Amino acid sequence: DQQVKQNSPSLSVQEGRISILNCDYTNSMFDYFLWYKKYPAEGPTFLISISSIKDKNEDGRFTVFLNKSAKHLSLHIVPSQPGDSAVYFCAASWVGWGKFQFGAGTQVVVTP
Amino acid sequence: EAQVTQNPRYLITVTGKKLTVTCSQNMNHEYMSWYRQDPGLGLRQIYYSMNVEVTDKGDVPEGYKVSRKEKRNFPLILESPSPNQTSLYFCASKRGSMNTEAFFGQGTRLTVV
Numbered sequence: 001d002q003q004v005k006q007n008s009p010s011l012s013v014q015e016g017r018i019s020i021l022n023c024d025y026t027n028s029m030f031d032y033f034l035w036y037k038k039y040p041a042e043g044p045t046f047l048i049s050i051s052s053i054k055d056k057n058e059d060g061r062f063t064v065f066l067n068k069s070a071k072h073l074s075l076h077i078v079p080s081q082p083g084d085s086a087v088y089f090c091a092a093s094w095v096g097w098g099k100f101q102f103g104a105g106t107q108v109v110v111t112p
Numbered sequence: 113e114a115q116v117t118q119n120p121r122y123l124i125t126v127t128g129k130k131l132t133v134t135c136s137q138n139m140n141h142e143y144m145s146w147y148r149q150d151p152g153l154g155l156r157q158i159y160y161s162m163n164v165e166v167t168d169k170g171d172v173p174e175g176y177k178v179s180r181k182e183k184r185n186f187p188l189i190l191e192s193p194s195p196n197q198t199s200l201y202f203c204a205s206k207r208g209s210m211n212t213e214a215f216f217g218q219g220t221r222l223t224v225v
Binding site: 006009031034036041042043044045046049051089091093094095096097099100101102103104105 | 116145147152153154155156157160170202209210211213214215216217218219
């Protein structure tokens with residue numbers, strides 16, 4: 001039973017435009033959400049996170065939005081750059097649980 | 113440099129031949145875990161450890177064993193590997209049970225023939 005879902009396996013965007021990645025979750029106990037970025041032949045690297053007490057967190061070109069009532073979060077990348085081409089994973093957890101649940105990932109391709 | 117180190121990076125083995133994938137972290141993290149990545153399924157947790165001598169099953173523990181005798185090391189053991197364990201494996205660590213990010217190793221590509 002997948003508790004974290006990324007329904008778009010791929011996304012193609014032009015350089016300079018906005019990339020929007022979506023993630024849905026089913027478990028209302030989740031109170032911490034993260035986005036990871038993964039290049040081929042490398043491990044996932046942490047990108048940005050958000051706690052359930054917030055609805056937005058921003059770090060440079062990356063912004064994560066959380067809509068708790070809809071159990072939905074999104075990652076906005078503005079502007080998109082060729083180096084952003086990677087697989088992006090959404091993950092969720094709650095304090096003390098000790099586990100992360102990951103989505104299936106979205107492959108982002110930024111074209112010139 | 114803070115890091116999680118996995119070895120080997122690539123491994124081809126035969127069905128039934130026991131193997132161990134090592135994982136070590138130098139950040140004094142309490143929490144360590146193992147994931148496997150398969151196409152269309154994302155990262156699925158195999159086992160995790162909240163501290164030394166404390167381990168628990170993740171979502172896909174069948175066919176795997178782990179041990180946590182020291183804080184820095186968390187080896188993954190496949191007693192009798194089978195072809196369905198062919199996958200990309202990642203070790204991760206983080207501070208305790210707090211809401212904080214996990215750091216991942218570079219991955220181990222395992223092929224069981």
